[in-house]
Amino acid sequence: MSTFTLPGSSPECPVHLTNDLTKEQLLSFPAFKTWSQTLQHSLKQQESKNHTFHEAPYKLRSINIQSVDFFGGERIGFIKFKAEVSNDDGEKFPGSVFLRGGSVAMLLTLQPDDVEEGSEKDKYVILTVQPRIPAGSLCFPELPAGMLDDAGTFSGGAAKEIEEETGLKIGEDELIDLTKLTFGSEDQTSDGEKLQKAMYPSAGGCDEFVPIFLHQQRIPRKQLKDWQGKLTGLRDHGEKITLKVVRLEELFREGGRDSKALAAWSMYEGLRREGKL
Structure with missing residues (x-):
């Protein structure tokens, strides 16, 4: 199992892969790109003083890929993973995700x-x-x-x-x-x-x-x-x-x-x- 840092993440977010999935495959999967960009944008909204979580903002800490289903060879169909999203007080959101896209x-x-x-x-x-x-x-x-x-x-x-x-x-x-x-x-x-x-x-x-x-x-x-x-x-x-x-x-x-x-x-x-x- 290999690990890499999610590009553009702050703080740096480690992504733990399964043996049958590469960094390149994951980052090129449209559903993962859409999900990660959407979440990062939503987390950034916490910088506003009017945001509910401004005083104790949540951050994406890690992503643990659990399984991958491939369609017709090497084309990714579905991905199951666990994302840790928490604040500095140790409070977490549920982060089990079945990723399939639109x-x-x-x-x-x-x-x-x-x-x-x-x-x-x-x-x-x-x-x-x-x-x-x-x-x-x-x-x-x-x-x-x-x-x-x-x-x-x-x-x-x-x-x-x-x-x-x-x-x-x-x-x-x-x-x-x-x-x-x-x-x-x-x-x-x-x-x-x-x-x-x-x-x-x-x-x-x-x-x-x-x-x-x-x-x-x-x-x-x-x-x-x-x-x-x-x-x-x-x-x-x-x-x-x-x-x-x-x-x-x-x-x-x-x-x-x-x-x-x-x-x-x-x-x-x-x-x-x-x-x-």
């Missing part, structure tokens, strides 16, 4: 084209139904989502699955960024921190952040009815990911176990009330 989710609404434009009547949402072993489920309903790749683009299979099963091709220019509309265009939060314009599903133990996009499409009513029957039945054919059409007003219940779905639903309703959608 994901992206899509709220895809469908509405029959015989409904008056601008109306909320008869709107439906597409959910994916797939195995989620960490949740102990083989048929977990959630918003279409996927991990961000190294370039920060959507690389998951949800959009492809939607295109294969419905023929709907969704381009980036057809997406509305709900999280950006919700949080605004400022780079900093009201506390001066630089968090992602995204929702954090499990901030107590994971760095994952999820920007949520909206795509709205009007389609023939007959096509929607055909999809409702077809899409919910594909699991019988042995597919690992199938699609399910649910009414928008039922999303909070049909997708209620999925934090992405609940966040998308609340942002959609809030932004609509504000006249931003």
